[in-house]
Amino acid sequence: MHINRLNLFLLFLNIFYKFGALDGDGEQNSCIQNTDDYQMGFVVKSLNSTNDNGNTSSSSYTYISITHTESKITVTNLAVYGNLAGQNIPAVVVPPSIINETFPHWKHGIFFSFCPGNLKENVFLVDKTNNYNNKLKGEKFNPKSTRCSLAFCQIGLYFYDKDIGSTKDLDHYEYPFYVGFKGDSIKSSLYFKVSSYAKNNFYLYPCPYYGWINEISIAKFIPSPNIVGNGLVIDEKDRRHIYVPVLPLSENHDYFTCGEIIQLGNLGSISVGYKLKEEKEESKELSSLLFNEGGSITCEAYTINPVYTWRYGPLGMNNNSNFQSMEYMGQKLQLYSGHYLFYYDFQKIHESYTIGRNNGRIKDENLESALDYHKPSCVGKIGDVPAKIKLKNNNFLSLSPKKVDQFDVYHLSDNAKTKKIDVTCELKLDVDSKYMNDDFYNLRYKPILVKGSISNNLGKSKNINNFDFSSDSLEGYGFYSCILDDSMTNKLIKPSQFLILPEIExxxxxxxxxxxxxxxxxxxxxxxxxxxxxxxxxxxxxxxxxxxxxxxxxxxxxxxxxxxxxxxxxxxxxxxxxxxxxxxxxxxxxxxxxxxxxxxxxSNFTQNDTKTYSEDKVKEYVSDISKSISKPNDDTAIIIIVSLLILFLLFVIIFVIIVVNKKKKKRKDKPNRTNLISSIERSLNNSKSPSQSISNPSKNLDALNNKKRRVRLKITALPTESTMKKNISHF
Known part of the structure; x- marks a missing residue:
């Protein structure tokens, strides 16, 4: 239905256009010719360059077709956008050539136009001044003022409706579209060129803040983390700007980023901020800060008010020396060593903002025609105060009331003797001030813990982070020192030494x-x-x-x-x-x-020294040695005798067994005596030489019988018990 109505409208528009209908501003001449498209035009200009009607020459606008744009975005958040949620709507983007690296002075802005010009009265956008509790309110499009500049940025949802009124809730509309930027692979940027800065002389500028883009117009502005809550917001209702000192955060930066424009789809994000230029001749001399008895601090003729004061940490001053820091004091002054206080005259700030208001609303042109910036009224350096580096105590150590040679003594509790105890040193101030805490030196100096006394650690300190009592080693005990890191010195900061001992010896x-x-x-x-x-x-x-x-x-x-x-x-x-x-x-x-x-x-000692001993002492040693030698010899003799006896008994037993076995064999065979004698005789004859002969057989027989008897005697003559004892005693 929307498409048919759009075609009818474009047909009517084309006929009207061909008859040469022009608006009074002459912008029609710069629209894309021979097309029935809706078009958005963009131009960078300054308010001071406009004519009485607030317009520039029509030829300077660059027009982009709305109808045939390839970019689309999908609207979300049904609660705010109603039946628009979920639709893909055209997205018209500002040509990158207009803003990338060529955006002019802060007095300029990107102004918007619409073609056909005679229909621009029917174009509305989301009201820039308020969110109306997340209710869409329309603001009529005006090519004389609708723009994206330092004052505000009116990108986001736009609507066309031929029946739309001058002030109307945006509940009904014919043709929605989006106007925004296109971020490429390298982030596009929108940086306003500003006046110079110098050493110790940073100007206070208004940075775009949350309300710079209406927060329900789909696009959003997200401030950089370094400025969120870190500046002065004069108008908390619209939150369009936050005043911050503008400075390069590191040496190689020549810009200051206030935040980013965040868009839907693939349109990407756009960085927004200030281009910077250093002018060394504009550097400002430092003043002294005076601490008064009533608790106030004065810098030259000014009494320091934290609402209009920032604390600055120069390059090389903080532990992280690669960056400068600037922190807003707000409701309370908090001082740190070596930092500066930048004080800006609050009366001038309020006056400039009051002049810029019209019936409770900000006069936006004030930011573009005469940038609302302020130089510091006074810059004072925060001086050092006496302090001492001490061990940060914990539950495992108890401080002894007694000192040893001006050393503090800590006793280690018994339940910590098998642990590693994490420890650190801290700086404790020797003065009492409501503006200074014990972290006064923490941003500038780094205390470290080292083993040993101070005199033994000069130039060779090694930072440690714990006491190690996790083993049987004693190395966790002894002297320690809390000192500044080797690269840092300050005569007002005193190191300390202490001794760690066990609770019980x-x-x-x-x-x-x-x-x-x-x-x-x-x-x-x-x-x-x-x-x-x-x-x-x-x-x-x-x-x-x-x-x-x-x-x-x-x-x-x-x-x-x-x-x-x-x-x-x-x-x-x-x-x-x-x-x-x-x-x-x-x-x-x-x-x-x-x-x-x-x-x-x-106790087995042998004497082998060169000392002279008495005769009695020598006899005593000799007696001891003799006893020591004789005792083991008697034992050895007994062992030898018993071993020989056992061997002899084994031999006798084996011999008896052999003889008995032979006797049993003879009984079994029962040989004839005559045959046995003849056999013996033959054996004897064979064993003799041929010249020998047996002359008397009967005599030989008697001899054999005698031999047999002798054998029997030897067999039966086994040793008796008494004989064995006698033999043993003999040995």
């Missing part, structure tokens, strides 16, 4: 077993048990053995003790089965740790 026990072969025997205590603990030293040695107690105190010359370069040695000259040695350590004369070593010692 540390006792470490070691059980040792050693075998000693010579006298004297050396036992030692190390002079230093950790290279990471400063001023720790061996204070005392206690040795206990054989009911005796030997004590050595640091620096003494005492028998049996020898002071060497790295340890102290105790020499034991007597034999003992057990020795206890206690090595006692102190830090700055405070008991710290005791290492108790218990030695279980083997």
């Amino acid at each position: 540390i006792i470490m026990k070691e059980d040792k077993t050693r075998t000693y072969e010579t006298l004297p025997i050396d036992f030692s205590c190390k002079k230093v048990i950790s290279e990471d603990i400063e001023q720790i030293s061996l204070s005392q040695i206690i040795v206990i053995y054989n009911g005796l107690t030997k004590i050595y105190n640091k620096g003494e010359k005492k028998d049996h003790f020898e002071d060497k370069s790295k340890d102290v040695v105790f020499k034991l000259g007597n034999k003992t089965d057990k020795l206890i040695m206690k090595c006692i350590y102190k830090i700055s004369q405070i008991d710290f740790a005791t290492i108790e070593k218990t030695y279980q010692m083997m």
Whole structure:
């Protein structure tokens, strides 16, 4: 239905146009010829360049077809836009050539026009002055004033309706379309050229704010994070501008970004802000800040009011030295070391804004014809105050009321001895001021924690972040220092040193077993048990053995003790089965740790030294050695005898078994005596030489019988128990 009505309207428009209908402004001549399209025109101009009617020459406008534009956007938010929500509507964009890198002085703006000119009375846009509780209200299009400039930017929803009135709720309309910008792959920008800036001389300018674009006209303006809440908003109702000091945030920037235009679809975003130029001759001298007894601060003739004051952090002043900072004070002054206070005369600011108002409304031309900027009335540097760097305490450490050589002493609680404790140092002011907190130096200086005393950390400090008590090591204890980072110095900031000690003296026990072969025997205590603990030293040695107690105190010359370069040695000259040695350590004369070593010692000593002993002592040693040698020899002899006896018994048993087996075999065969004798004789004859002969067989037989009897005697003559005992005793 809309399309048919549009075609009828365009046909009527074409006929009307061909008859040469022109509006009184002469803009019709610059419309695209030979077309029935609706068109939007754009031109950059200054209010000062217009004629009495507020128009420029018609030929300067660049016109874009609305009807045949390829850009479309989809409207959302049914609650605000009603039946328009969900529709794809034409989007007419300002040609990039008009704004990119060539946007003129801040006195200029982009003015809009509409073709056919005689129908522009039927074009409305969303009212720029108010959101009307999210209710669309119409404002009649006016080519003399409808524009995007520093005062406001009237991009967004536009409507055409031949029956629309001069003031009407936008509930009914024929032809909606969108007017905006096209952002390319490289962000398009809309930067207004402004006056120069200089060192310590930053002007206060009005930056576009949330209300610069009507917040329900689809397009939105989103301020940059660095200006949100960081400036003076005089008119909280429309929130069109926020006053901020304009400066490059880093060395390589020559612009200041106020925010971005955000659009629907693929139209992209547009950066908005100021082009900057430095004029070194305009730099401003710093003034002194005076703190008065009543609590006020004065800078030259001005009493500082935080509502019109900003705090500035120069390049290289903050810990992050790559950027400058500018922070609005608002309702309360908060001072930081090395920063500057920029104060602007509030009376001039209010007067300029009041003059710019008309019946409660802002006179927008005031921003474009004479930019509402203000130079700082006074710039004062914030001086330093006395402070001390201290350990930031935690639940694991308790401060002792006693100090050691002006060192604070902290005791570590028992339940923290197996932990890593995160720790930091902090700066504490030595003055009381309602404008300064303990973070006064935090933006400028960095305190660090290092192990050891200050004198041992000059030029070699290594920042640490925790005390490590997670192992049996003692290295977490000792001296620490809170100092400034190596690259920073300030005579008013004093470092501090402190000592970490256990709540209860540390006792470490070691059980040792050693075998000693010579006298004297050396036992030692190390002079230093950790290279990471400063001023720790061996204070005392206690040795206990054989009911005796030997004590050595640091620096003494005492028998049996020898002071060497790295340890102290105790020499034991007597034999003992057990020795206890206690090595006692102190830090700055405070008991710290005791290492108790218990030695279980083997008693098999041999004398191999060069000392002279008495005759009785030598006899005693010889007797001990003889007993030590004889006892193991007797045991060895018994073992040898028993082993030989066992071997002999085994031999006899084996021999008896062999003989018995042979006898059983003979009984089984039952051989004839005569045959046996003949066999024996033959054996004997065969064993002799040929010259030998048996002359007397009967004699040989008797001899054989005697031999057999001798064998029987040997077999039956086995050793008796008494015989065995006798033999054993013989051995």
